Amino acid sequence: MSQPILLLRKADLEAGKVRKVDVNGCALAVYNLDGTFYATQDGCTHATASLSEGEIVDDECIACPVHDGTFHIPTGQPMSFPCEHAIRTYKVIEDGEDVLVDLDQESDAAADAI
């Protein structure tokens, strides 16, 4: 486990929204799903696209802004055409009002799925 890195304050991202955060040169998409925070890679695995410019659909999926393919945010799994390859997830640690990320670990849900 590496040193958790601060992503943002909880108040900075309202529920149902996604935002891009650059951490050590790594572009992450950070999500607030009904008060629970998640982080994934920001780039789509299908074509050049920033997932943080997409929309959260069906409560816990991110729809790519380019071809409208979807990924399951907690696990990173591809859900619909044309997405075939999972996006990388990251472990998010909530500490009071802070949201931190551990770049060395998958999200809990993804780890469980593996």
Next chain:
Amino acid sequence: MCNANGDQPIRLKRRPIAQSIENLDQLLSLEQGRMSRDVFWDKDIYEQEMERIFARCWLFVAHESQIPKAGDYVSTYMGEDNVLIVRQKDGSIKGFLNTCPHRGNKVCFADLGNARQFVCNYHGWAFGIDGGLKGMHASETYEAAGMDKSEHGLHPVAHVDSYRGLIFATLDPDAPSLADYLGDMRYYLDAVFDMDEGGTEFIGGCVKSVIQCNWKYASENFVGDILHAGWTHDSGAKAMVGGPVAEVHKTPEQSYHVNFNGHGWEFNQDIVGNCATLGEKELLKYLYVLQPKVAERLGELRSKMIGAISSCTLFPNTSFLPGQNTFRTWHPRGPGQIELHTWTFVNKKAPQEIKDMWRKGTMMTFSPSGVFEMDDGENWEYSTRSNAGFVTRQQDLYLGLGHDTRVEDTDLPGNVYQGQINEANQRAFYQRWLDLMKADSWKTVPQRDVPKMKEGV
């Protein structure tokens, strides 16, 4: 050697330039009330209409109520050009040709809906609702080729604007403003689209049908031809209201033709005459209750137009009927065919049961199976089809009713004619048609009509 004699072989026969295009002035003698049938049949004239009328004029493309939210869109036509009209995130409206700039496929196959993006089925080019190219399938290969995405968005429609909830667009960057284009017709449009403070909305869906007629037969009918109703629609009227169409030719003092820039409205002042053909007494009551309130806001004359015996065409191919509340565009499909798109419009603040009655009423009267639409369609089909005859086509048509009915001493905007049994609006429609067909740009289109209304009303 097949050309051993040295003469130039004739390899291609070239069709002579169509005389009709070269001699447009010969097609119309409006002062004499005469016009050529070529305008309904000639393919070169039709092609020129696509360029000089449909790729130039402001055309109705949607009602605001069809696309309230960001990403809401309708797919419609400007001439034969398929366009997408899309509500933007900032509330503005944009339009694009519905074709992928890569290999030309349609990017949207639905008639209307809500989209986050438009993705081409062929190679996965994906466009934002602002028309910008956002990405493609196998995007790395385009990046390797150095392709600049910003140069390959959907082709934008030149201008989009709206008036009283009606959205219009033009494909010509040099077109005048919509306010200029509609001009003094806006005064009359308010009688229907601003009769109630909440404005209007479209309800139900779009009903489409194909009629084998030239688009101008439909437009000219609605621009000024109430004359046909007493004859063509006699049986339909008897079926719907139990009596013949009102004999409006006997009371010209209470009715008018008005036109401006080729748009035209023929109207009576009977408040409910059109509406009565729907056979719903509750609708008549609704209009009678509303009329005094309209009179307060818009004055006596316009309050009596809200459902009266009347019809209107906005040049070139959009028409509606007050009272019957059908709104329609006659999309050209070659010189001998139209695709008719119709909607029902109602006052937004009207009670739901009133809206439902109007929706059913328009279906009973002005839908493919409607009693009046069927009457009209057959007439227009044979008015068009008979011109296939080579000799028939050489014969003129008459369009001369109502000479000397111009009302000069009036405060009413536009060109005003006494008596709705008239062909003044039809002549103005064809004059505008000719002006546009002869002009190689908007700058050379004659400004015949002098507006009384101020620009920004």
